[in-house]
Amino acid sequence: MHSVELYELAIRVAESLGYNVRHENLGGVGGGACEVAGRKCIFVDLTLSPHDQLDQVAEALGQDPAIYVVDIPTEIRELVGIGRAA
Numbered sequence: 001m002h003s004v005e006l007y008e009l010a011i012r013v014a015e016s017l018g019y020n021v022r023h024e025n026l027g028g029v030g031g032g033a034c035e036v037a038g039r040k041c042i043f044v045d046l047t048l049s050p051h052d053q054l055d056q057v058a059e060a061l062g063q064d065p066a067i068y069v070v071d072i073p074t075e076i077r078e079l080v081g082i083g084r085a086a
Helices: 003-016 050-062 074-080
Strands: 020-024 032-036 039-045
Touching: 003 020, 003 050, 003 074, 032 050, 039 050, 050 074
Parallel strands: 020 039
Antiparallel strands: 032 039
16 A cells, blocks of 8 residues: 555544544644644644654554554554554
8 A cells, every 4th residue: 555545544544533633834843642622633744754744643543542442454553563453
């Protein structure tokens, strides 16, 4: 799967986990997951390369415990470094 397709899939998974994914110009010094007013958010830094943007989303997904209890595509499981669901 191409990086762009994988990125789009990762965004869909994040949204299915309740994240509001925001694309912002953060000057290469920010981004990642946080909670704003009780809502989960992922800020993706538009100044980063597409690969680094994918890494930001993957890191956020990998830190969310919900990733272990939902059915997600194998490509995303591999991206965040977790095995198949039991």
